[in-house]
Amino acid sequence: MSALLxxxxxxxxLTGGALEQLPYPVVILDRDLRLRLxxxxxxxxxxxxxxxxxxCPPFASVLARSGRIPADVRLRILSCCGAEVxxxxxxxxxxxxxxxxxxxxxxxxxxxxxxxxxxxVLEDRRRGADSGMAAEExxxxxxxxxxxxxxxxxxxxxxxxxxxxxxxxxxxVFDLDRFRAINDLLGRSGGDALLxxxxxxxxRATRDADQLARLEGDxxxxxxxxxxxADNLAARLVDLLSRPYLVRGEVVTVxxxxxxxxxxxxxxxxxxxLHHADLALREAKExxxxxxxxxxxxxxxxxxxxxxxxxxxxxxxxxxxLTLAYQPKVNLRTQTVTGFEALARxxxxxxxxxxxxxxxxxxxxxxxxxxxxxxxxxxxxEDATAWPExxxxxxxxxxxxxxxxxxxxxxxxxxxxxxxxxxRRLELEITESALTRRPDEAxxxxxxxxxxxxxxxxxxxxxxxxxxxxxxxxPFDSIKIDRSFVSALDGDNDAAALVRAIATLxxxxxxxxxxxxxxxxxxxxxxxxxxxxxxxxxxISKPIPAAEIRALLARDLSVALAS
Amino acid sequence: xxxxxxxxxxCSRNAIPGDAVxxxxxxxxxxxxxxxxxxxxxxxxxxxxxxxxFVQALEGPRDALEDVFERIQCDxxxxxxxxxxxxxxxxxxxxxxxxxxxGDAETAGSQAAAAATLNGAFRxxxxxxxxxxxxxxxxxxxxxxxxxx
Numbered sequence: 142m143s144a145l146l147x148x149x150x151x152x153x154x155l156t157g158g159a160l161e162q163l164p165y166p167v168v169i170l171d172r173d174l175r176l177r178l179x180x181x182x183x184x185x186x187x188x189x190x191x192x193x194x195x196x197c198p199p200f201a202s203v204l205a206r207s208g209r210i211p212a213d214v215r216l217r218i219l220s221c222c223g224a225e226v227x228x229x230x231x232x233x234x235x236x237x238x239x240x241x242x243x244x245x246x247x248x249x250x251x252x253x254x255x256x257x258x259x260x261x262v263l264e265d266r267r268r269g270a271d272s273g274m275a276a277e278e279x280x281x282x283x284x285x286x287x288x289x290x291x292x293x294x295x296x297x298x299x300x301x302x303x304x305x306x307x308x309x310x311x312x313x314v315f316d317l318d319r320f321r322a323i324n325d326l327l328g329r330s331g332g333d334a335l336l337x338x339x340x341x342x343x344x345r346a347t348r349d350a351d352q353l354a355r356l357e358g359d360x361x362x363x364x365x366x367x368x369x370x371a372d373n374l375a376a377r378l379v380d381l382l383s384r385p386y387l388v389r390g391e392v393v394t395v396x397x398x399x400x401x402x403x404x405x406x407x408x409x410x411x412x413x414x415l416h417h418a419d420l421a422l423r424e425a426k427e428x429x430x431x432x433x434x435x436x437x438x439x440x441x442x443x444x445x446x447x448x449x450x451x452x453x454x455x456x457x458x459x460x461x462x463l464t465l466a467y468q469p470k471v472n473l474r475t476q477t478v479t480g481f482e483a484l485a486r487x488x489x490x491x492x493x494x495x496x497x498x499x500x501x502x503x504x505x506x507x508x509x510x511x512x513x514x515x516x517x518x519x520x521x522x523e524d525a526t527a528w529p530e531x532x533x534x535x536x537x538x539x540x541x542x543x544x545x546x547x548x549x550x551x552x553x554x555x556x557x558x559x560x561x562x563x564x565r566r567l568e569l570e571i572t573e574s575a576l577t578r579r580p581d582e583a584x585x586x587x588x589x590x591x592x593x594x595x596x597x598x599x600x601x602x603x604x605x606x607x608x609x610x611x612x613x614x615x616p617f618d619s620i621k622i623d624r625s626f627v628s629a630l631d632g633d634n635d636a637a638a639l640v641r642a643i644a645t646l647x648x649x650x651x652x653x654x655x656x657x658x659x660x661x662x663x664x665x666x667x668x669x670x671x672x673x674x675x676x677x678x679x680x681i682s683k684p685i686p687a688a689e690i691r692a693l694l695a696r697d698l699s700v701a702l703a704s
Numbered sequence: 705x706x707x708x709x710x711x712x713x714x715c716s717r718n719a720i721p722g723d724a725v726x727x728x729x730x731x732x733x734x735x736x737x738x739x740x741x742x743x744x745x746x747x748x749x750x751x752x753x754x755x756x757x758f759v760q761a762l763e764g765p766r767d768a769l770e771d772v773f774e775r776i777q778c779d780x781x782x783x784x785x786x787x788x789x790x791x792x793x794x795x796x797x798x799x800x801x802x803x804x805x806x807g808d809a810e811t812a813g814s815q816a817a818a819a820a821t822l823n824g825a826f827r828x829x830x831x832x833x834x835x836x837x838x839x840x841x842x843x844x845x846x847x848x849x850x851x852x853x
Contacts, residue, residue, distance in 0.1 A: 174744050201744045205767065212771045223740055338774060345778045377780075384777045384785055387712070387770045392787045 166263045172226055174200045213341035214239045225251035226259055240349050242286040282355040285340040293354035293362050297411040300366055311368020313375055314418040315399035318430035320359040331389050338386050346381050368403045375401050375433040383431050396431030398422055407436045420444055451507050454500055463487055465520050466684035470677045473669045476699050480533030483521040484684045510539045515552050522560035524687045535568040540575035546586040564594030572600045591616035620647045624658025630667050644672030665702055711793045712769050713833050715759045715825045716782040739802040748796050750804040750840050754811045754818045758782055759836055763796045786826055789833035806843045
């Protein structure tokens with residue numbers, strides 16, 4: 142028997158030689174939950190320290206050292222042993238079964254032996270024989286020990302086949318908010334440790350009958366065979382799993398976003414339920430995260446209409462439904478038009494005029510913004526050749542277009558060559574936020590464009606996170622002050638101070654300063670007094686079709702400016 | 705690093721259902737359970753309950769602290785768990801205490817200070833971990849004097 146035996150006569154007489162031979166781990170603990178004896182199987186599995194190292198090590202540290210049992214299961218094993226040792230209830234009342242992974246549980250039996258000793262048996266229970274083991278390998282998430290997507294889909298499909306009206310399975314799907322940023326902070330193995338801690342809390346918060354799975358990355362799912370209380374579990378999970386974690390010595394705060402879908406109302410197939418829970422999760426995420434949503438038909442309707450919009454938008458370019466409208470910019474000193482900003486318009490036969498605020502973000506999401514940008518660039522250059530010298534055309538450039546700088550540069554060169562528009566009459570408007578993603582690449586691209594003679598303008602200045610050094614190191618010819626500052630001018634001294642500061646800054650750096658969104662002559666006078674050189678906005682004109690430009694150029698603008 | 709000594713201090717708000725008597729009884733159970741567990745896991749510390757809030761200091765090996773913190777976080781008898789510090793320390797401040805309990809009786813002389821310290825702690829003000837630690841050590845020291853230790 143083991144060298145750990147502290148009182149050979151007593152123990153041996155109690156257990157006989159059989160203990161050593163048993164095919165599952167058996168340990169004997171004292172009142173302080175210290176390990177006094179481990180049979181061959183327990184020594185093999187738990188690798189306790191030798192008698193010389195520590196004759197009676199704490200069972201807690203033996204379990205921890207073994208590295209085979211998740212922390213939450215370890216704590217539950219210890220609390221069962223502790224309860225048995227304290228003799229709160231009749232012997233055996235604290236026996237328990239712990240779920241380790243799909244098809245794998247540990248059954249615990251603890252019994253008093255007398256003489257201040259307790260016997261604890263830990264029995265591995267695995268579903269099926271060797272074939273079952275192989276299936277388990279395919280269905281188990283090796284990182285966390287819970288099921289994987291395949292396992293979850295099978296369990297869910299099985300639950301939906303049971304035709305029991307009282308049992309209405311529910312699924313809860315959740316992911317971590319900002320997990321990527323946390324992974325970057327902690328490193329890959331720290332991120333994995335966090336995912337294991339999340340699963341530890343998930344196990345504690347759920348019942349053994351609930352099926353758990355990691356679907357992918359940081360996305361998890363729970364299947365409740367009887368989902369009447371799924372909403373309660375959702376609220377509990379958001380509370381418990383969003384509490385701070387201690388991982389590798391760091392305090393980590395992460396929220397979860399969760400979606401709930403229940404059969405049969407929210408879907409009667411595994412695919413439909415998972416899809417709908419995912420839609421609910423997206424809604425929770427869009428609401429700011431760290432919350433949960435129950436699937437509702439309106440979510441499916443919104444998803445449907447969004448898909449329709451995407452499909453229509455994909456066709457819009459080839460069907461010629463996109464056009465450009467032009468809004469003039471006026472020099473405040475000369476009171477003449479200096480150029481026009483090209484703005485995309487989508488006119489759909491059934492939808493009517495779709496506002497750019499609605500379709501541009503969709504185009505960005507589905508990768509259509511670059512083709513639309515290419516088209517706008519060509520069309521604007523062509524239109525502008527019909528205008529008198531030296532009127533310029535300004536085209537908006539999205540962050541996505543800057544991502545593929547070579548392609549964009551080639552498009553600019555081709556548009557100028559094919560239209561015959563001189564480079565100095567083309568202006569590219571770039572927002573601050575487009576520059577922040579990869580500033581070095583953006584800077585060298587803009588310098589190349591500038592060297593061609595193209596003018597560069599910083600759009601929506603004051604709304605992003607650009608630093609003053611960006612103004613200096615990027616080749617900007619002009620700054621456009623965001624319309625929100627201009628509309629705040631009436632009665633807001635802070636806005637006026639900011640406009641004045643930006644105008645002074647631009648003048649000092651030799652840049653033109655354009656105030657956007659000027660709607661009244663009062664605003665025009667104020668931005669002029671603050672040092673802006675040009676204005677754009679409804680005071681002069683709304684965006685107009687190319688065909689109306691000649692008529693606009695014939696107008697006397699001093700009337701509008703003086704009124 | 706996992707073997708180095710660390711100190712964890714957090715504060716949280718009481719969410720024990722029922723009245724003050726129920727709370728006091730539950731807290732005694734928590735203290736007893738945590739003493740048993742801490743003895744086995746090599747942890748020492750103190751738990752203070754005042755103004756409806758818990759403040760707990762725990763010291764020991766990093767892994768043991770991370771394990772026990774998971775159990776603490778899953779306990780629905782409190783909420784708004786705010787970690788004030790989780791730093792390596794040179795020595796234990798509560799050596800000899802599996803889990804010293806500082807309730808209203810013990811903190812009676814420090815009620816005003818305790819309230820102010822707690823307010824700062826939930827707002828995670830700078831140095832609030834130090835103030836909380838000083839407050840707890842002060843109460844423990846007074847306890848020892850009274851007990852003639």
